[in-house]
Amino acid sequence: MKRFPSTLVCALLPLTVSLSLVASATGQTQTARIVRPIDDAQRVILAGNTRSEAIAANDRGIADAATPLSALQLVLQRSPAAEKAFGQYIAGLHDPASPTFHQWLSNEKIGALFGPAPEDIDVVKDWLTSEGFKINSVSPDATVIEFSGTAGQVANAFHAPLHNLSVNGKAHLANYNDPEIPAALAPVVAGVAKLNDFMPHAQNVRRDTGRKGVATGGFVAYLGAADLATIYNFNPLFKAGITGKGQTIVLIEDTNQYSAGDWATFRKVLGLDIYPFGTLTQVNPTGSNTCKNPGVGLNGGTGENAGDDIEAAIDVDWSTAAAPNAAIVNAACADTETQFGGFFALANLLEERNPPPVVSISYGEAEAQNGTAENLYIYQLYESAAAEGVSVFVSSGDEDASSAANGNVSTYGIGVSGWTSTPYNISVGGTDFGYIPLGTPGTYFNSTNGPNFQSAVSYIPEIPWNDSCAGSLFVSYVGAPFTTYGPDSACNNVLDFLPEAEEGALLNAVGGSGGPSGCAIGNPTSAGIVSGSCRGYAKPYWQNLVGVPDDGVRDIPDVSLFASNGFWGDYYAVCISDPTGDSGFTPCSGDPSTWAGFGGTSVSSPIWAGIQALVNQKTGQRWGNSNTVLYGLAANEYGRFGNASCNSSLGNAIGRYCLFNDVTQGDNVGACQAVVTGGKHPSSTATNCFIDGGTYGVLSTSNFAPRPAYSAGVGWDFTSGIGTANAANIVNANWPVPW
DSSP states (O other): OOOOOHHHHHHHOOOOOOHHHHHHHHHHHTSOOOOSOOOTTSEEEOOSOSOTTOSGGGEEEEOOTTOEEEEEEEEEOOOHHHHHHHHHHHHHHTOTTSTTTTOOOOHHHHHHHHSOOHHHHHHHHHHHHHTTOEEEEEOTTSSEEEEEEEHHHHHHHHSOOEEEEEETTEEEEEESSOOEEEGGGTTTEEEESOSBOOOOEESOEEOOOSOTTTTSTTOOEEEOHHHHHHHTTOHHHHHTTOSOTTOEEEEEESSOOSOHHHHHHHHHHTTGGGSTTOEEEEEOOOSSSOOOOOOOOOTTOOSTTTTHHHHHHHHHHHHHHHSTTSEEEEEEOOOOSSSOHHHHHHHHHHTSSSOOSEEEEOEEOBHHHHOHHHHHHHHHHHHHHHHTTOEEEEEOOSBTTBGGGTTSOBSSOSBOBTTTOSTTSEEEEEEEEOTTTTTOOSOOBOSSOOGGGOOBOSOOOEEEOBOSTTOHHHHHHHOTTOBSSSTTBSGGGGGGTSOGGGHHHHHSOOBOOOEEOOOSBSOOSSTTSSOTTOBOOBOOTTOOOTTOOSSSBOEEOSEEEEOOSSTTSEEEEEOOOOOOSTTOOOOOOSOGGGSEEEESHHHHHHHHHHHHHHHHHHHTSOOSSTHHHHHHHHHHHHTTTOOGGGBGGGGGGSOTTOSEEBOOSOBOOOEEOOOOBOSSSOBOSOSSEEOSSSSOEEEBSOSSSOOBSOBOOSSSBTTTBTOEEOHHHHHTSOOOOOO
């Protein structure tokens, strides 16, 4: 039997969960918790479920009562005892000393063991029916009742009339106040996942071409598949036959590919077609959740998924670059009036007898914007995935430390995406190459391309991806007289760097997101801002590593990879030929320098999913929430004080045995501004914004002192998590097996 270093064992061994716990949990969850008759006069408010945009300035009146709502989701919650038991059982599934190690559950078994009592579900269904709704289905894991109705029925049943809104020139639909339900249902019903049509944003950013001579020194390099394999050390794996053969990577989308031929072109031009088993399929998974074929979210379209075909192209291109013999699956359902279609696709896939082993999701929305019911919906979806052995990789976000800012100047303060902050997914952040801002000597790219358009020659020193004028490395690069904050700050003098038409590019908070979970639960007093009764997810037992703050909450990201859109000159080449819209793309052919260019954590996430597929091939197993192993491996590498030989700043001199490249310089600090924020409780005070004179400040954990949010450091940090990957060393590491 294999033995492992004590530091790894300690990180991996939670409380051993015996099979008797399951029997205990079964008894707990079969006890009915709806014990009072439903009295419509006695109701409870489901606080924290109204979008910040639902304010008088945006209001255009109550929606037509006949407005159809075809697939609403009533989120059911487990009892506290059942939730605790389920969490402990999942820990056992990931504990090599447990008798249940890797004895993955089915979706139906999750519902039978840990879900609400069937009689409670029947009571809730009867209530919905009595309110005029049609019951579509109940999820096998007993977490969601899907139902259909109209805006008028929602207003009557939940006392939450839907209003037409106009936000930034776009028409929207949203509830204007928090929903209510009869108090008798409250022990089981958490709320409607969403009663609005605000959809998440894809975590990609177009190539930045506006800063040549400012932050690039005039140097530009695109990354192709061979560059990725060289920089992050995939080549030894490929030579050994670890290529993803026999593995499946599912990309969760709300659109089909514009052209599946683009994926084939990407592989052919970049030399991946030598791997004959790589395939691309598109599916619209069926199951208990409504799944309509979404068609193509065209770049020039006007719907909520307009432009999402770009995201789909990025995902399939760069997952196949990491695992070129894997089966790549674009799994998509159409968005409904109120929910992201990709979640329907994932939920249906989890109902299958053989759910996908690896999933990547490249979308996001801030915890404080999602609402408590939507956050719980996402949490339980990923929780079921982990119990079924599915590794869910999710982009951390492209908004520096302020996810609610959506890439604009932050007025919302520090906050993270609720799509990536659960304890049951692997959150993937973003880095940039640091040879220009760090002045690192050495040659990292050849001046001409070699075979398969390769130009990278080795690992490259990394820094956090940050396009903001508030970034410390940008300020030091442009030099005196500009400072990080105050009237002389770079952000308060952006016209010295860019013409007025482009000044927002530096002011916007664009970069790899990271921070503490802060509003997964509770009700913000300032809409969209971590405030009021907001609380983050509790820190998972496995998130224990040098650098992890003792803050008691889940911190993101977990891992990272290059994700820049060209701020310091480097970006990813993507093959997409969608010609529609103002930013149409020409068909891909020849030199990838003529292709579309992108960055974003939406690229780093599918690549990490590819690394997991290689692990699965090498070990012959699926790993569920592989954070339980990754943090243990990192603890073994970093110890109590870090590992100087694994410091990313060493560049091509970094230690050859490092699994993780420790990013220690730079930050993901964005620009901020104190302005009146919207919502039911407007605020004109700064939120996590240290200004010290001038119009713009820097994101900070204090309004009164410069405490940048956040800086890189030794070991884990909010900018890059554990760090980036040496793929061969991670795949060939001692992934634990039972003893």
